[in-house]
Amino acid sequence: MAQTEEAITLDTKTGSIEGTLSHPSSEGKIHVALIIAGSGPTDRNGNNPMMTNNSLKMLAEGLAENNIASVRYDKRGIARSMSAGLNESDLRFDNYVDDAKAWIDMLAEDSRFSEIVVIGHSEGSLIGMIASQKDEVAKFISLEGSGLPAGDLLREQLKNQSPMVLDPSLPIIEKLEKGETVDSVPKMLYSLFRPSVQPYMISWFKYDPQDEIAKLDKPILIVQGTTDIQTSISDAEKLAQANPKAEKLIIEEMNHILKEAEADRQKNIQTYNDPDLPLKDGLIKSLVEFIEE
Structure with a gap:
């Protein structure tokens, strides 16, 4: 399916947060996903100064191919959102949560979209599950999120x-x-x-992820790869046990950046800097089915 990408900006009190809206070429209202990146200096595409894997860019493209729009953004203080950065001593985790909530508010006012789905990756899972307590969010997806405080x-x-x-x-x-x-x-x-x-x-x-996900009264999908060397199946189990509404999806041989990888640590880490390696086969299909059900 043909798709377009356009720049999108969230204005905050401390500067602009820059993102990309990926939009399939279709008529009528469609679902939109807010993609929240993980920890560290991570940009909208899932990359940082030490590695380029384009995992979140591929995620957005895969959703658009299935008629689902998405917004992904550079975290405040990172890449094109540098102007919104705060001094380290002034930065709080809640700033990231408030940013996600503000993006949700923006998407809720956009007449092109029907339902808002939040997809949080890694640390973005915790940010996403807190932000998803807003009524405007229809569904929440945790990708490789921790189940521990x-x-x-x-x-x-x-x-x-x-x-x-x-x-x-x-x-x-x-x-x-x-x-x-x-x-x-x-x-x-x-x-x-x-x-x-x-x-x-x-x-x-x-914040305890188990406490926060328990607050969600909406469909939840918890996705975990078996070769993730940063989070584990036990994290997914903790999150799933905390909320009876949650579906759990375990994907064999998928690692933390959503790509196929061996359990061997050195070989696993090599994939973190391979922007040409595609997302694990079946991931997009599973996400689309959950979003559209």
């Missing part, structure tokens, strides 16, 4: 580190979870727990 996720990631790293990290995480900043951070942990990033971590740690 960020504090527990960080503990999991650190448990394989040496005691020199793990032991001083645990009380810092615990304090941040209580909403308290930590003045004295060991030098070796400074990049992770530097004072300027602590307010963001506090704002992020307060």
Whole structure:
């Protein structure tokens, strides 16, 4: 199906957030998906300065081929949304949630679209499930989302580190979870727990994905790949158990960036920088069926 891409801008109090509207060439109202990127300096296409895989661009194109429009956007402070960036000490997780809600409001006012579906990838899953509590959202899709609060996720990631790293990290995480900043951070942990990033971590740690997805009274699809080295099937199970409305879809040999990959870590990571590798076969078909049902 023929499709067009047009620039779309969300104006915020701190600057413009730039995105792309992918629109199939069809008449009448159609579904539109808001695609929310994951953590780090991720742009609208699923790329960052260290890797180019075009996963979210391919997702948008695949939906458009099936008569579903989408909006994907550069996170505030990233790529063409640089002007909307905040100082690290001023940034909060809620800024990302508010941005997603504002995009939803914009799409709800667009007469070209019938239903709004939110698709959150990785950390975007948590952002998406919070934003999807708005009445304007008809359905929510989690792609490779964590089922654990960020504090527990960080503990999991650190448990394989040496005691020199793990032991001083645990009380810092615990304090941040209580909403308290930590003045004295060991030098070796400074990049992770530097004072300027602590307010963001506090704002992020307060959300439990299981609690947030339980609040959704609408159709939910939880998608997880078996060769994802960043989230796992247990994350999908935790999310699915938290909301009886949720459907769970496990895709064999799909990794975190939605592409076919082996479980071998080195070979898996190689796909993160392969923009020509297509999305895992069957993913788009499953998403389209859920959106249109």
